[in-house]
Amino acid sequence: MPADRESEGTLPRSPGQIVLLVEDNLHNRKIFASILSHYGYVVHEALTGAEAVKMAQSVGPDIILMDLSLPVMDGWEATRQIKKIPELRPIPIIALTAHAMAGDERRAREAGCDDYLSKPISPKKLVAEVQRVLGKPENPSAL
Numbered sequence: 364m365p366a367d368r369e370s371e372g373t374l375p376r377s378p379g380q381i382v383l384l385v386e387d388n389l390h391n392r393k394i395f396a397s398i399l400s401h402y403g404y405v406v407h408e409a410l411t412g413a414e415a416v417k418m419a420q421s422v423g424p425d426i427i428l429m430d431l432s433l434p435v436m437d438g439w440e441a442t443r444q445i446k447k448i449p450e451l452r453p454i455p456i457i458a459l460t461a462h463a464m465a466g467d468e469r470r471a472r473e474a475g476c477d478d479y480l481s482k483p484i485s486p487k488k489l490v491a492e493v494q495r496v497l498g499k500p501e502n503p504s505a506l
């Protein structure tokens with residue numbers, strides 16, 4: 364986790380902002396990873412909730428995009444576990460879900476998600492959300 368997290372908003376962000384993308388659907392994962400890389404974010408991919416919890420600790424992402432329907436451990440449980448770890452707690456977690464039913468946003472927020480995008484999620488909408496939360500990378504490598 365960057366040392367400047369506490370002063371976020373007062374100092375320029377370091378380049379190479381890290382996104383942990385948690386999505387078991389190969390098609391979505393490839394599209395989301397490729398658009399985020401194109402916009403200059405460094406993307407790490409996790410396929411299960413259990414992997415997400417491990418990688419949140421090893422990678423130290425600046426933001427986590429969390430699908431909720433996942434094998435092994437679902438996104439709600441992974442979010443709860445990540446938010447229990449004090450050093451990881453400040454990392455914004457954005458739920459990505461097809462569960463666009465009434466009550467699902469509340470469930471995602473109760474698990475600790477900071478925000479919520481319902482599927483279908485266009486690449487534009489995803490990038491806009493990450494930019495809103497993190498700001499744009501200073502040195503986008505792919506542009």
Ligand code: MN
Nearest residue numbers: 387430432433
């Ligand atoms: Mn899924």
